[in-house]
Amino acid sequence: MRAGDKLDYIKAEGLKKEYPGRTAALKGLNFRLSKKISTVLGHNGAGKTTLLRILSTQLLPSSGRASVLGLDINDDAQEIRERIVSIPQESDALEVLTPYEHLEMYLSARGIGTREASASIDSALKTVGLYAARDHTANTLSGGMKRKIFVAMALASNADLTFLDEPTTGLDPVSRMEVWSAIKKLRGGVILTTHYLEEAKFLADEVMILNSGRLIAKGEINSLLKPYRHLVRIDGIMEGRKSFRIGDIMISYLGDKAALAYMKKGYQPKQLDLEDLFVLGALK
Ligand SMILES: Nc1ncnc2c1ncn2[C@@H]1O[C@H](COP(=O)(O)OP(=O)(O)O)[C@@H](O)[C@H]1O
Ligand SMILES: [Mg+2]
Structure with a gap:
């Protein structure tokens, strides 16, 4: 790592962990955190x-590599x-x-x-x-x-x-x-x-x-939400293709025009948030 380079706190490549006799706990992770x-x-x-x-070097991976602060978890x-x-x-x-x-x-x-x-x-x-x-x-x-x-x-x-x-x-x-x-x-x-x-x-x-x-x-949460920024959320209705019933809870994601009609009826649209990515199935 040269001076001036942005430090990666973590870099992981193909990180896997298999505990004996179980399905893998980590199935090949590639990521950087900075x-x-x-x-x-x-x-x-x-x-x-x-x-x-x-x-944190308390457990060895089954395969793959990772570095922490630029240091190798196996060697350093x-x-x-x-x-x-x-x-x-x-x-x-x-x-x-x-x-x-x-x-x-x-x-x-x-x-x-x-x-x-x-x-x-x-x-x-x-x-x-x-x-x-x-x-x-x-x-x-x-x-x-x-x-x-x-x-x-x-x-x-x-x-x-x-x-x-x-x-x-x-x-x-x-x-x-x-x-x-x-x-x-x-x-x-x-x-x-x-x-x-x-x-x-x-x-x-x-x-x-x-x-x-x-x-x-x-x-960043905002970047993850970017593909959905044209939508707002309205609770308590089922409307359009992006509507979900979870137990007794109804949630719909609508564009501005459709949302406006519901606002006139007294519904309050909300900005999308991290949990909405789960509801929308974007994060399964
Ligand atoms: N020491 C262990 N021996 C066997 N299986 C383990 C052990 N620790 C965790 N597991 C299994 O690995 C998977 C991931 O566990 P864990 O890393 O503790 O997940 P989390 O912290 O997200 O709850 C689970 O299926 C868990 O049962
Ligand atoms: Mg845990």
């Missing part, structure tokens, strides 16, 4: 965790580990430790001594809004505060790239927003997985959508 925050979106079982574990694993932070799915705070102690322990595991660590710990705890609670044991903290400890770990490590596997699953809406704003404060690149569309919309400069181990779409 935006500040990228989101890997997909249902349970789509292959998100497998992908993150491979990229140690160097990658020194430059990334990886927060696994369902990371949970230890009840008897304080936020400060969590970060102290984590930085010490990364080879950063207590004295040196103290300023970056305080600064990270301030950034995520945990400073006032720095000496409270985790069992007295809310779910959102506990998850923010992990984002603070990434902040204090000053990593070039942070992987977060479903950082907000199971949190209430307010706690999720707290974690989202903490994630926005990370210095380097961020790659996070989620199955919440609104999380991808709020955080991501770029989304990649996995379905059963295959990459079915990748890009």
